[in-house]
Amino acid sequence: MAFIGASRGAAQGRSASALAARLGFRIGLVGLFSGTLLLAALLLFSLQPMFTKRVLPILGGTPAVWSVAMVVFQALLLAGYAYAHALTRWLQPRAALATHVLVLLAGVVFLPVGMAKGFGAPPAEGEALWLIGLFLASIGLPFFALSASAPLLQAWFARSGDARSADPYFLYRASNIGSFAALLAYPLLIEPLLGLDAQARLWSLGYAAMTCAVVACGLRLRNAAPVAAPVEAELTVEASPRRRLAWIGLSAVPSALLVAATAHISTDVAAIPLIWVVPLALYLVSFILAFRPAQPGPDRTGRLLSGLQIAGTGCAFAVVVFKQTPFLLDLGLTLGLLFVNALMAHRAVYALRPPAARLTEFYLCTSFGGMCGGIFAALVAPHLFSGVYEYPLLLAAALLCRPGVTAGxxxxxxxxxxxxxxxxxxxxxxxxxxxxxxxxxxxxxxxxxxxxxxxxxxxxxxxxxxxxxxxxxxxxxxxxxxxxxxGGNHRSFFGVHRVYTSPDGQFRLLVHGTTIHGAMRLRDDEGRASTGRPVPATYFAPGGPLSDVFEISRRVNGAIPAVSVVGLGAGSLACHARVGEAWTFYEIDPVVIRLAQDANTFHFLSECAPDARVVQGDARLTLSGRTEQARVLVVDAFSSDAIPIHLLTREALAIDFAHLDAQGLLAFHISNRDFSLSHVLARLAAERDLTLLQRLDPPRQPSVGFAHSPSEVVLMSRDPAVVREAKAMGWRAVTPDLSRRPWSDDYANALEAMRDRWRELLTSAR
Incomplete structure (x- = not known):
């Protein structure tokens, strides 16, 4: 009896051990695959803002850089999904593992992440195609290898014999959680703490760890149970052309809305990772919430989303037409509607998902739809429409993605x-x-x-x-x-510029986004036509801070031999020129150059400085290639209300002062709603033993309309005579905060500048 009891106990022990081993295998398998997918997503979605930020200065900081980048990333994602589909269809798991590891190892050649050689200054036309080539040559292969991970590892897991392998779509949620975590971590932790070079080194370590994790997944798969018969049977299930088109269409609309919404926000704030990742994070959250099994019972969530979509769409159409909405309200509406539309479309996509055997085909179609949407919003629409007309059309198309529509x-x-x-x-x-x-x-x-x-x-x-x-x-x-x-809309790679006449008929305006870049008086207050030399208006009006810059230089050092201006606008500053002065404008946007030089549109240049030179290209690239020097350099290169971060770094300052002569003055026009930049520039000035002087011109009472606009300008100099003269004219010195880290091409903390603005607003409110 004792022997029988001992045998029974041993058998029970062996059974328990076997059960524990099987349970441990299953838990380990799910954890391994989930962790690998999460790491791949972290790498993918940190690479996007990291490399785009590195490229941004080459093209003047325009928000279109991120729009084109999104198209490149979606195209590479599609290529990765097609590659994963081919591996799972035509190769056995071991052969597929070996092939994929070789592709991952080939990506190591491109590390650490940096600009590909052979790409100098961008061309005057075809910037988007040039930028696409730069992205592909620099990060194409590593991004392609990582992008295949989500469908490939899910397909491998479907063949693992695990209890959850019949429906592996839950792993896609792990991938999107990793993506979401990367998007939050980059602007809030990685960017403020690490420079771009350190980020690239850290990313290379993560890529190596990802390669090892994929190998571990493949090795565990070798010992897994063979594919079950029901899964093999699913290979005979064919997806109809109508269903494939539904996958593509339902994925294209939210993808296009993502690009359009991001471009809108970046135009009016700044082309920085902090702004890029917010819409993309909401887009990914919609995937996380949509790709989960539906709960039994009435779909209350669907009804709520439907009501929000209808209400939000009506409000958005009103904003598009009337354009009288405060920016923060417009921002909340844009982001909220993007999230609701993306969630509804992705819920509809998930409801049409195929069996696990068709998983890679499903992801291939959805990726193709996402790429088509991105191409339409980023590349086709700017050439098709003179204004941002794609946005109302996309909002209308999103209404077709409602479940009640797709079902019927x-x-x-x-x-x-x-x-x-x-x-x-x-x-x-x-x-x-x-x-x-x-x-x-x-x-x-x-x-x-x-x-x-x-x-x-x-x-x-x-x-x-x-x-x-x-x-x-x-x-x-x-x-x-x-x-x-x-009036007239004029669209280029760098934005949409509108020329129109003010309601009172007194001014012709040049507007980009929410900011006026020039106003020319057409009639006086009595309605008589203006004649003669035009008088600068808005920020450039006589007596304003910008006009002070030239007056200070003339009082201290006499006649100004040469002036350089970064940012042309309507050419208003040209009317501060005097006889004998050589003026040069540096402007990246060919449309702006054409408008300013057209005497039938604006005649600041033709009347005030007909001999002024206009140099097309990014200021840093064009200034660094010039040998002649200027006495005054004014940087006025805002795109709508977005700040040109690459012009506010220590490297940019070195180029600026190399362009100035011994008595040179450097001024920055930094009027901005969202960022306080005087402390940033004061810290950079302190590095060069310069004094930073600031003049904040408040609104005048009574209102003078477009004739004069309040502005903020800073001036850098180490000449005591300049400092005394500026202070006598109402300028004040800004004390630098030496605890701040200076901005550079490797590091810039836009959150810090935004926080400074909030503090100023709170202080003034008290």
Missing amino acids: GLPAVLREARRSAVPLIGAFLAALLALVARGPQLGIEVLMVCLVLTLAADWRSPARASLVGIAIGVACLALQAAVMAE
Whole structure:
């Protein structure tokens, strides 16, 4: 009996050990694959802002750099998914593992991450194609190798025999959590603490660890159970062309919205990782929330999202048309609507997912859709539209991604179209009458009111609400274009510039985003046409801080032999020139150059400085290539309200002072809503034993409209006579904070400058 009991106990012990071993294998397998996917995502989504930040200075800090970068990343992601699909279809797991490890090792040749050799200054035209080539040559292979990890490792896990292998889509959530963590960590931890070179070295270590983790996954897979019969049977399941098109379309719309929303925000704040990652993080969160099994019972979340989408879309259309919304409200609406639209579209994609055997094909189609959306928003739309008209069209297209629409398909939408025909026709007729009677503006208002009311009435019907939303989007596009045609939109790689006449008819304005870059008086207060030499207005008006810069130099050192200005705008500063002075403007945007040199549009240059030179290209590249020196250098290179960080570093300052003569003055126009830059420049001035002087010109009372705008300008000099003269004219010295880390090409902390602005606003409010 004792022997039997001992045998039974030993058997039970062996059974428990075997169970524990199997349980440990399963837990270990899930943990290993999840951890590897998370690490791959961390590397991918930290590489995006890290390398784009390195490239940004070459193209003048324009937000379009990130838009093009997104297209490159989506294209590489598509290539990686296609490669993963081929490996799982045509190679056995061991052969696929060996192939993928070789590809990962080939990516080591590109480490540490840096600019590819052979790429000098960008061309005057075709900047987007040049930038695509730079990205591919510099980081193409490492990014491609990492991008294949998500579908490839999920496909391997599906063949592992694990209890959860039948539905491996849960691993995609682990991948997106890693992506989200990288996007939060980069602007909040990595960028403030580490320079770009240190980031590149750390990233190389992570890439090596990722390669080892993939090998570990492959080795564990070798000992896994063979593929179960049901999974093999799934290989015979074919996805219909209609379903593939649904995967592509439902992925394209939120991807295009992501690019459009990011460009909008970057234009009015700054082209920096902090701004880039917020929309992308929300986009990834939508994947995390969408790619999970649906809960039984009524879909209350879907109904809530549907209501939010309808309400947000109506508000967004109004903002697009009327443009009278405070920036913070516009920002919240843009980001919130992006998240809601992305979540609804990705929920619809997840609902149409195929069995695990078709997993790589599914990811290939969704990646292709994402790339198509990015290409449309970043590359096609700027050439197709003179304004940012793609945004209302994308908002309308997002209404077609609602589950109620995708479930019924096109036939259901067409059936519902008849019920919405009468109110839509009535809305357009009312708008047409208003347009004929009072002009485009009233026509827009009447149409918007009618269509938004129709949208509110039909919001419970997904198909009808989508149709009304599309009608609103098309109406916004057509009528907004009609209004813009009164002045003129001019779009380039660097942004959209609008030329129009002020409502009172007194000024012609050049506007980029939310910022006026020049105003020329057409008529005086009595309505008489202005003649003769134009008088600079807005920030450039006589008596303002910028005009002081030239006056200080003349009082201290006499006549100014040469002046250089970074940033042309409408050419307003040219009217501060005097006879005998040689003026040179440095401007990166060819559209701005064309507008400023067209005497029929603005005649600051033609009337005030007809002999002034205009040099096209990024200021740092063009200034460093010049041998002649200037007495005064003014940096006024803001793009909308975005700060040009690459012009505010110690390397940029070295180029600036090499361009100045012994009595040279360096001035920066730093008027900005979101960042305080005087402390940044004071710290850089202290490194060179310079004094930084600041003049903050407050708003004047009573208001003088466009004739004068409040501005903030700083001036650097080590000449005691300049300091005394500037102080006598109302300038004050800024004490540098030596505890700050100076900005450089390797390090810049935009969060610090934003925090300074908030403190100033709070102090002034008290």
